[in-house]
Amino acid sequence: MPGPPWKEASRGAAFGTLQQFLPRAGSEYAAQRNFDYGPAMRSNVSGLSEYVRHRLILESEVLEATLQRHSFVAASKFIDEVFWRAYFKGWLEHHPTVWTDYRSVVQSLVDSLETNSDLKARYERAIHAGTGIDCFDAWVNELISTGYLHNHARMWFASIWVYTLQLPWQLGADFFYRHLVDGDPASNTLSWRWVCGLHTKGKTYLARISNIASYTAGRFNPQGLLAHDAKPLNESQIHAARPIPQAHALPAALRFGLLVTEEDCTPESLPFRNPPSALLGAVTTNARSPLPVGLLARQFAIGAVADGVERAALHFGLPAQGAQSDSWDDVLVAWARSNDLDAVVTAYAPVGPVAERLASARQSLANNRIELIQLMRAYDTCTWPHATKGYFKLKSMIPDVLERLGITGETQDAQRASN
Ligand SMILES: Cc1cc2nc3c(=O)[nH]c(=O)nc-3n(C[C@H](O)[C@H](O)[C@H](O)COP(=O)(O)OP(=O)(O)OC[C@H]3O[C@@H](n4cnc5c(N)ncnc54)[C@H](O)[C@@H]3O)c2cc1C
Incomplete structure (x- = not known):
C-alpha cells in the first residue's frame, strides 16, 4: 500500500x-516501525514529521487523537516517539552552544571545500550518489x-557517512538539513551527534550489514562495504547547560x-488575551x-x-x-510602524x-x-524542563505531562505503565 500524501503543506x-x-x-506500529520497505511503502510509520516539525499539527493534538483511539500501553511506542522531538528541542534549548x-x-x-580537493572529491561522491554503496546511494537519491x-x-546513512566514508559529521548533518522536509535544528543535529557518540558520551551507532538486510526486507545487502567499528568522536568544547528561557x-x-x-503554523491557537491588529x-x-x-524543503516551509x-x-x-526578505530587521520594523504596533508577537522560536x-x-x-514577545506553548513548558540529560528522564514524566496538559485518555493505564 502506498504511503500517505507527504508534501501538501496544510493543517x-x-x-x-x-x-x-x-x-x-498501536501494536502494529510497535512491531513494524523499524522496517524501511522503501519510498512506495510507508504505511508502517505515520509520515507526520514535516507537519509536526512546522506545527501544522501540534504534538498535543497527535497525542490526544492517539489516546482516544488506543490505550496508553498499546500506543506507548508511538507516544514515546512523539516525545523524542520535545526531548531534542528541550535539550538544545538547555545547550545552545551545540548549535552555534x-x-x-x-x-x-x-569554506575548506574550496581548498581541500580530497575532502571535496569524497564529499561530492557522497552527495551525488557515487560511492558505489548501493543502499547509501539510493538513500541520497531518495532524500x-x-x-x-x-x-x-x-541512522544507517549517518553511520556510513561518518565511519565508512570518514566524512565530517557536520557536513552530513548539513546535507540532511538542506533536504529534509522535516529538517529540524534539534532532531537533526542531536541525532547526528548521537550516532557519533557525542550526545550520549561514548555510545555510538554502527550500521551493520545484517541489520540493513533484515530491516530493508532484503532490498539492500552491502556485503563487505561497511566499516566494522564505530569509535566515538571527541570534542574539546564543554557545552554548559543554561536554564531554558x-x-x-x-x-x-x-x-x-x-x-x-x-x-509554528497554527498561530490561531496561541494563548492570546486580545486579538492581533495585523x-x-x-x-x-x-x-x-x-x-x-532543497526545493522540497523550501516549498513546504513556504506553504x-x-x-x-x-x-x-x-x-x-x-x-x-x-514577507519575502531574508533579513527581518527592517521588514519587521516597517510592518510594525505602518500598523502602529506596540509589539510584535510570535510563537516562541526554539x-x-x-x-x-x-x-x-x-x-x-x-x-x-516596539517589543518582541514570544509565546510558549504549554507542551513546551511542561516537557523542556525534563530534557536535561538522557531521554529516560522525560519518558518517565510522560504520564504526568499528559495529565498536566489535560490529555487524560487512559490515565489509569498510563499510571500503571509508569510504575
Ligand atoms: C540522523 C538523523 C537525523 C534526523 N533528522 C530529523 C530532522 O531533521 N527532523 C525530524 O523531524 N526528525 C529527524 N530525525 C528523526 C526521525 O527520523 C524522523 O522524525 C522520523 O523518521 C519521521 O518519520 P515519521 O513521521 O513517519 O515518524 P514516526 O515513526 O511515525 O514517528 C512519529 C513522530 O514522532 C516524532 N519522532 C519520531 N522519531 C523521532 C526522533 N528520532 N526524533 C525526533 N522526533 C521523532 C516525529 O514527530 C514523528 O512524526 C532524524 C533521525 C536521525 C537518525
Missing part, C-alpha cells in the same frame, strides 16, 4: 495523514527526490501584530545552510507559513501578508535560524520602542 493534510495512520498507531558550534564548523568546512528518509535509514506573558490591551514563522508571515528556510537548500497565515486571517478577520532572525530583529524593534 488539513496533517489531520488527513493522522486519521489515515491512527488505526495503526555546529553552525560555525559547517561554515568553515564549506533529494522526496525530502524524506525513514528513521532507520537516517522564561515564557513571555502577553499584556492585556496591547496593540500587537502576529508574526507567523515556520516554527498579521505577517515570514520564512527563512534558506538560512538552514550556507549551501543551497506551511502561507497556510498558517490564511487560517489566522480568517480567524481574526485580518488581511494576510507575507534554537535555530528563526530564533537567530528574531534575536537580530529584537534590537531594531526596541530602537523603535
Whole structure:
C-alpha cells in the first residue's frame, strides 16, 4: 500500500495523514516501525514529521487523537516517539552552544571545500550518489527526490557517512538539513551527534550489514562495504547547560501584530488575551545552510507559513501578508510602524535560524520602542524542563505531562505503565 500524501503543506493534510495512520498507531506500529520497505511503502510509520516539525499539527493534538483511539500501553511506542522531538528541542534549548558550534564548523568546512580537493572529491561522491554503496546511494537519491528518509535509514546513512566514508559529521548533518522536509535544528543535529557518540558520551551507532538486510526486507545487502567499528568522536568544547528561557506573558490591551514563522503554523491557537491588529508571515528556510537548500524543503516551509497565515486571517478577520526578505530587521520594523504596533508577537522560536532572525530583529524593534514577545506553548513548558540529560528522564514524566496538559485518555493505564 502506498504511503500517505507527504508534501501538501496544510493543517488539513496533517489531520488527513493522522486519521489515515491512527488505526495503526498501536501494536502494529510497535512491531513494524523499524522496517524501511522503501519510498512506495510507508504505511508502517505515520509520515507526520514535516507537519509536526512546522506545527501544522501540534504534538498535543497527535497525542490526544492517539489516546482516544488506543490505550496508553498499546500506543506507548508511538507516544514515546512523539516525545523524542520535545526531548531534542528541550535539550538544545538547555545547550545552545551545540548549535552555534555546529553552525560555525559547517561554515568553515564549506569554506575548506574550496581548498581541500580530497575532502571535496569524497564529499561530492557522497552527495551525488557515487560511492558505489548501493543502499547509501539510493538513500541520497531518495532524500533529494522526496525530502524524506525513514528513521532507520537516517541512522544507517549517518553511520556510513561518518565511519565508512570518514566524512565530517557536520557536513552530513548539513546535507540532511538542506533536504529534509522535516529538517529540524534539534532532531537533526542531536541525532547526528548521537550516532557519533557525542550526545550520549561514548555510545555510538554502527550500521551493520545484517541489520540493513533484515530491516530493508532484503532490498539492500552491502556485503563487505561497511566499516566494522564505530569509535566515538571527541570534542574539546564543554557545552554548559543554561536554564531554558522564561515564557513571555502577553499584556492585556496591547496593540500587537502576529508574526507567523515556520516554527509554528497554527498561530490561531496561541494563548492570546486580545486579538492581533495585523498579521505577517515570514520564512527563512534558506538560512538552514550556507549551501543551497532543497526545493522540497523550501516549498513546504513556504506553504506551511502561507497556510498558517490564511487560517489566522480568517480567524481574526485580518488581511494576510507575507514577507519575502531574508533579513527581518527592517521588514519587521516597517510592518510594525505602518500598523502602529506596540509589539510584535510570535510563537516562541526554539534554537535555530528563526530564533537567530528574531534575536537580530529584537534590537531594531526596541530602537523603535516596539517589543518582541514570544509565546510558549504549554507542551513546551511542561516537557523542556525534563530534557536535561538522557531521554529516560522525560519518558518517565510522560504520564504526568499528559495529565498536566489535560490529555487524560487512559490515565489509569498510563499510571500503571509508569510504575
Ligand atoms: C540522523 C538523523 C537525523 C534526523 N533528522 C530529523 C530532522 O531533521 N527532523 C525530524 O523531524 N526528525 C529527524 N530525525 C528523526 C526521525 O527520523 C524522523 O522524525 C522520523 O523518521 C519521521 O518519520 P515519521 O513521521 O513517519 O515518524 P514516526 O515513526 O511515525 O514517528 C512519529 C513522530 O514522532 C516524532 N519522532 C519520531 N522519531 C523521532 C526522533 N528520532 N526524533 C525526533 N522526533 C521523532 C516525529 O514527530 C514523528 O512524526 C532524524 C533521525 C536521525 C537518525
